[in-house]
Amino acid sequence: MAQVLEFKLPDLGEGLTEAEIVRWLVEVGDVVAVDQPVVEVETAKAMVEVPCPYGGVVTARFGAEGTELPVGAPLLTVAVGESAEGRPGGGASAEGARGQGSAAEGSGNVLVGYGTSQAPARRRRIRPAEPASAASAAPTAPTANGRLRPTAETRETAETRGTPGTPETRGAPDTPQTPGGTGAAESTGVPSRTPGAADGPVPVISPLVRRLARQNGLDLREMTGSGPDGLILRADVEYALRAAAAQGRTAGEPRTHVARAGAPTAAGVTTGTPAVTRVPLKGIRGAVADKLSRSRTEIPDATCWVDADATELMRTRAAMNAAGGPKISVLALLARICTAALARFPELNSSVDTGAREVVQYGDVHLGFAAQTDRGLVVPVVRDAHARDAESLTAEFARLTEAARAGALAPAELTGGTFTLNNYGVFGVDGSTPIINHPEAAMLGVGRIVPKPWVHEGELAVRQVVQLSLTFDHRVCDGGTAGGFLRYVADCVEQPAVLLRTL
Template sequence: MQWRVAVGDTVTVDQTVVEVETAKAVVDVPCPYAGRVVALHGAEGEVRPVGQPLITVAEPVTGRVDGGDPPGHAVYREEERAGSGNVLIGYGTGHGSSRRRRRPRLAAATDASGASDAATASGAAVAPSAAGRQVAVADREPGPPGPAQPLVISPIVRRLARERGVDLTTVRGSGPGGVVRRADVEAAARDVTGAPADGTARLTAVPNRPATTGRQPAPGDPRPVGAQDLVIPLTGIRRTIADKLSRSRREIPEVTIWVDADATGLLETRAAINAARPDRPVSILALFARICLSGLRRYPQLNARVDTEGQRIVQSAGVHLGIAAQTDRGLVVPVLRDAERLTTTELAAELAATTAAARAGELPPARLTGGTFTLNNYGVFGVDGSTPIINHPEAALLGIGRIVDKPWVVDGQLAVRKVTQLSLTFDHRVCDGGVAGGFLRHVADCVEQPALLIATV
């Protein structure tokens, strides 16, 4: 949690007062009141339980108070109309009682889901708006915004600016309407430091042992004498990832199988599609997504989850396809709902837009949950294979290795082909090896012979 106002500051309606980081997003928290900040509840970096107040604002009123102020003089009082259900996100439930007794105005973040667990280490909460829609709240830097506030939509851009020491009020945005983009901040950082902006997160050195050890560095040892360990708090999205993967490993008896596949024909098919329709290009990931959807139609056992409390397996009617995406804040899995209803061209467009929004931190939490099957292209990291952990509570995950030139036998002759390794990690509770092997073999056959895919869609 990072405050953008201090006690005594004057705030306006909808002015951002704090930025907190939830388990899934970094979101600005606006204040629904105009007035003077009386109290800030919680220090920066503190864990705030869901439902606790975040800020107290005194309402400005005009008139004479106790006979001591001239007419028209703006004074402040810590009062509100009794019965106002205002919360920090949204504008409350309206005024119920007409009692004369006034109470201090508190803007609180309230848990809409009934969850009892605390917010993340940066003070996250989820609060309902007046319409009952859940809104995630997140973390922000101190300092009240002035009239020259820059046009910044993405919290990731603001965080990047803080990390690089860039004053956003001096940055001219290149986005629509002057919105400051990440590239603008990186360019400004290069101007300030003269060094490239590499996106490396800043870590705080925390001494975990005496500052000096008396040890002399060995020849060629780059570490200085008295080097300190780096202690990184396991908070925010990093903590969520750790908890979810740990739960997956504890609860799911997972098995990984793999196969090498000749992707030469698939790459040729993609090139032919893009040559015919250059205005709507199709990515190789979109073709793999289409193949997965074909396989899940044939083997729906893998498009499922295990309900441990009900002791049952639930096969999903639609395929909500998760796409693993690496971001500056960690690994996230945005979901394409009812992906089987999309054409291959639509899949490509949705994949591009969704992954871009995920990396910019612009996806709402609802887009990061509810998947039924995950596609993970770890080949972009230059690796051939992996045994990934299933995205709980899903039952399976298909991994794609890098596509590289390898010797391959074609019609009895040795040739150089584009080869990739495909891996399927599955929950052994939902199916046995026959189903999993059949699915993976179907995927590999479609990769090697794209005509088979056309015959099944």
């Protein structure tokens, strides 16, 4: 009488506690030999084939391809014993499996990569493309180790069933298993697959790449990697997804072969016209691109930064808003600090006339501020910011921001700035080295204000800390001037009463 044994996912070593099922190498009803690989799994470190320590007939599989299983979870069950000979696909293969040793005892090979005294079964390896005649072998023909190779239809059925802890079972095949070559494949009407696509694992650089492809419905077997020996990289998957999106396909539609520029295809032919997406640089994006490129080309910029305790600034704002009237924004207070600092360091409120080789200083502060919109990054300008109080600055910031998002800014509201304030803290980042808004000479960057440990009055305390950065044109001033400006801004942030000297 047959005995059903359960084979669990073995300890894969190196502290790994789970693995993802990449591809089943056997079907329910197949005959397996001792130490025959039955499943391909991928861990965080490598892709390996797991050998089964028992010989007999597979009666159930646990988990579909793409499922993650913990170590110790059931993989499959195998019926061993004399009655296994009568199961579908048994016969000589089952007899050969019993001849290798006691199936009930197993081989003891439960760790990936460890061998036994028995001759190992045929191992699957990544192979180069084979001739079409080799790929057209019978889909139901038994392999050299006695395991029946599933048809393409069986693979598709297997992909749609099975969850962790739920076995897959299958009865006897509808048609007898007949060995054969090309003639058997033709008689069944099963189309031949791409050479090398059905055999061997798909080489990817990490499990994250495989998961990214699976989540987006991308078939890795239809890709050619740009890494060594055809290794599929994350960049290859992202490139293929972008190309698919550009062609208007959805994840469920059939995908065609996508190869990166210069990557060899399965036939060894280098692709000359890769699928690419071209986005015209026009309108606002084009203008911003031109200005940023010109800034990088013409301005020798430098950046300095400092952390500041913004606790008192936030308390001052809360007190202002509690007094009634329109609410005051943090950006308006920072703008008021900037105008006061520029009055003390006017070198930074300037531009460079390259034709005349002169530094042009401005008496008025027209303050630009970076605003992110659906159409791209724009920099509206607050006119005469030095003459406005915090309430007026708050109102003007709100008006310009709303007009920017609606695409209703006039050209005059986007030009003529002398200094820019960039509040990148709204994106949840602490620091940045922004590109100066040409032709201006400097830009103040403000990161997010977050609680951090800080030494306050000689004791460690949790304070509201912000990082300030100043990117400046080194042609208009040296580090001493830039550092003095940034230090004054930080002092006003930490002690807003310092502003009273200039009000």
